[in-house]
Amino acid sequence: MLSDLLFRIRALFRRKSVETELDEELRFHLHRQFEKYVQSGLSREEATRRARIEFGGVEQAKEECRDARGVRILETLFQDVRYGLRMLRKNPGFTAIVVLTLGLGIGANTAVFGLANAIFFNPLPTVQDPNRLMVVHEGLPDGSCCLVPPKSYLELSGDGQLFAQTAAYTWAEATLPGDPLPERVEAANVSQNFFSMFGARFALGRDFFPEEFQPGRSVAILSYGFWQSHFGANRGVIGRPLRLGDREATIVGVVASDFDFPIGAQLWMPLALSAQDGNQTSKGQLHVLAMLHSGLDEKRARPEAAALAARLEKDYSATRQRLTLELHPFRSQINGNLTPLFTMTLMGAAAFLLLIACTNVANLLLARGLSRKREITLRTALGAKPTRVVRQLLTETALMATLGMLVGLALAKIGLVLLASGMPAETARQIAGWERLGLDRTSLLFGTLVTVMVALVSGVVPAVQTSSPKLIECLRGTGATSSSGPSQLRSVFVCAQVSLALRTCEHVGRCAKLWSEDASHGAR
Amino acid sequence: MGEGRIDLPQGTLDLLILRTLALEPQHGWAISERIQQISSDVLRVQQGSLYPALHRLERRGWIKARWGTSENNRRAKYYELTKSGRRQLEAGKDAWEKLTAAVGQVLGTA
Numbered sequence: 001m002l003s004d005l006l007f008r009i010r011a012l013f014r015r016k017s018v019e020t021e022l023d024e025e026l027r028f029h030l031h032r033q034f035e036k037y038v039q040s041g042l043s044r045e046e047a048t049r050r051a052r053i054e055f056g057g058v059e060q061a062k063e064e065c066r067d068a069r070g071v072r073i074l075e076t077l078f079q080d081v082r083y084g085l086r087m088l089r090k091n092p093g094f095t096a097i098v099v100l101t102l103g104l105g106i107g108a109n110t111a112v113f114g115l116a117n118a119i120f121f122n123p124l125p126t127v128q129d130p131n132r133l134m135v136v137h138e139g140l141p142d143g144s145c146c147l148v149p150p151k152s153y154l155e156l157s158g159d160g161q162l163f164a165q166t167a168a169y170t171w172a173e174a175t176l177p178g179d180p181l182p183e184r185v186e187a188a189n190v191s192q193n194f195f196s197m198f199g200a201r202f203a204l205g206r207d208f209f210p211e212e213f214q215p216g217r218s219v220a221i222l223s224y225g226f227w228q229s230h231f232g233a234n235r236g237v238i239g240r241p242l243r244l245g246d247r248e249a250t251i252v253g254v255v256a257s258d259f260d261f262p263i264g265a266q267l268w269m270p271l272a273l274s275a276q277d278g279n280q281t282s283k284g285q286l287h288v289l290a291m292l293h294s295g296l297d298e299k300r301a302r303p304e305a306a307a308l309a310a311r312l313e314k315d316y317s318a319t320r321q322r323l324t325l326e327l328h329p330f331r332s333q334i335n336g337n338l339t340p341l342f343t344m345t346l347m348g349a350a351a352f353l354l355l356i357a358c359t360n361v362a363n364l365l366l367a368r369g370l371s372r373k374r375e376i377t378l379r380t381a382l383g384a385k386p387t388r389v390v391r392q393l394l395t396e397t398a399l400m401a402t403l404g405m406l407v408g409l410a411l412a413k414i415g416l417v418l419l420a421s422g423m424p425a426e427t428a429r430q431i432a433g434w435e436r437l438g439l440d441r442t443s444l445l446f447g448t449l450v451t452v453m454v455a456l457v458s459g460v461v462p463a464v465q466t467s468s469p470k471l472i473e474c475l476r477g478t479g480a481t482s483s484s485g486p487s488q489l490r491s492v493f494v495c496a497q498v499s500l501a502l503r504t505c506e507h508v509g510r511c512a513k514l515w516s517e518d519a520s521h522g523a524r
Numbered sequence: 525m526g527e528g529r530i531d532l533p534q535g536t537l538d539l540l541i542l543r544t545l546a547l548e549p550q551h552g553w554a555i556s557e558r559i560q561q562i563s564s565d566v567l568r569v570q571q572g573s574l575y576p577a578l579h580r581l582e583r584r585g586w587i588k589a590r591w592g593t594s595e596n597n598r599r600a601k602y603y604e605l606t607k608s609g610r611r612q613l614e615a616g617k618d619a620w621e622k623l624t625a626a627v628g629q630v631l632g633t634a
Binding site for chain 1: 551552553556570571572573575576577579580582583584585588594596598599600601
């Protein structure tokens with residue numbers, strides 16, 4: 001294995017000396033054979049002739065030796081890339097147009113993906129399996145929803161059939177005695193399991209202990225930002241008292257900077273629930289979250305949720321007539337239920353834009369294929385196989401797509417920076433994942449995949465079309481006039497483009513309509 | 525090219541090269557001479573096709589090359605069998621014997 005690799009590396013990077021050695025080796029063979037015949041009494045001319053005949057084609061043997069080195073593919077690739085770069089430099093205008101067109105398409109898609117990834121696909125990166133994390137709403141007979149009374153929460157968290165884990169929180173009032181003015185802080189009372197269900201990690205200290213959920217125990221966990229702004233990131237903060245109005249809480253932990261839920265919370269305290277809370281439906285309505293058992297998803301969990309609601313209903317039918325439980329995927333709820341539609345609209349529009357860019361570029365490549373016909377024909381006439389020519393043309397497209405990707409990523413970066421800085425800080429703080437908006441590894445990977453796809457979609461048809469010219473006609477110089485094939489294809493591309501543009505408008509329009517309907521529904 | 529010589533079946537050239545090199549390190553010309561002699565001039569080995577085979581075997585690590593001085597005092601590339609080449613030779617010989625035995629049996633009974 002290793003010797004194979006070393007052999008190939010030498011063949012690739014010491015090509016000149018490998019070639020010289022091959023020359024010398026073959027010359028030695030011919031000379032030795034020649035000597036043998038001379039010694040046996042042949043004339044020098046006859047000896048040379050016989051030696052040559054017995055050896056066969058020297059150049060052919062050399063080619064076969066080069067194949068035997070096993071680096072043919074790479075050598076051809078290098079050759080194609082060098083030639084391709086020369087072609088790009090030769091036509092700077094054409095190159096610039098293609099690179100910019102692809103750059104816009106790739107950039108728009110990467111930026112939109114970056115946004116969707118931050119606020120929709122993965123708004124809370126600490127959650128292990130965001131697909132199974134649900135928001136639980138309780139529906140009442142009058143159609144209102146959504147917060148869950150403590151008694152229901154205790155009931156459904158005691159039922160292990162559907163949910164692997166449940167957690168609840170409420171917002172709470174907290175005031176720091178300040179100088180000169182007291183300061184209001186955003187605090188949340190959270191149940192057991194809350195931090196573990198989100199996979200939250202702690203920068204300092206620990207999660208709440210179970211016994212700290214008894215009434216009367218006063219402990220607090222700080223957010224990373226609060227710890228930095230109010231304690232100067234002092235690592236000795238654990239165990240210190242924190243005055244909150246007329247109460248005092250002991251600081252037991254500081255969460256890591258990537259955890260921010262409920263969004264904007266600066267400190268968390270234990271939510272003390274007792275059996276009596278169940279009867280006071282008015283007291284402390286809860287936001288409830290649940291992690292489904294592994295293997296379940298939203299769709300399959302729905303009937304189970306109905307069954308669970310029926311079980312709960314039986315248990316305390318005295319206090320309530322009808323009860324429904326609604327499950328909603330956490331990630332489409334966390335930033336408001338319009339987020340999925342919003343991100344899908346943007347992604348759809350960007351995808352259409354990219355397709356239009358691809359057909360544009362394909363069209364340009366086809367047109368240029370016509371003007372390169374003589375070059376291609378000449379190469380074919382000299383013995384280049386069609387597959388070889390296709391590879392060459394695809395390499396050129398891939399080079400332009402790569403340049404387009406660099407432009408696109410720069411545009412995406414600029415776009416995201418503008419987007420991030422354009423959002424008012426107050427609003428931005430309310431959007432989960434917003435602070436992670438940017439070109440992360442996933443978005444870069446996405447941009448690369450898009451580029452590969454773009455190179456194939458816009459490159460293959462023109463390359464195949466261009467690589468198979470009608471030899472005789474083209475060499476005679478009459479080829480350009482009888483080019484019905486490509487021009488038909490070009491009309492196909494133009495039609496595709498127009499219909500794609502129309503589809504884009506339709507898509508955006510329809511989404512906007514849905515969106516405004518949903519918004520007015522939500523407002524109601 | 526004399527009548528009555530047969531072309532080499534695909535893949536057997538490798539085996540012949542390995543066998544030849546099992547005796548002592550040799551350069552390309554000597555290998556081709558040797559194969560010609562041992563096979564009593566029955567096999568027709570196009571001398572040019574020897575070199576791609578040698579380079580392929582070298583890449584696989586079955587033989588290795590070094591430059592030395594030939595019997596007539598010229599610089600020549602010598603090939604010698606490696607350990608894994610020796611193993612390959614044994615395996616190839618076994619396979620060849622099985623193949624010829626089987627083919628012989630079929631032809632004999634047919």
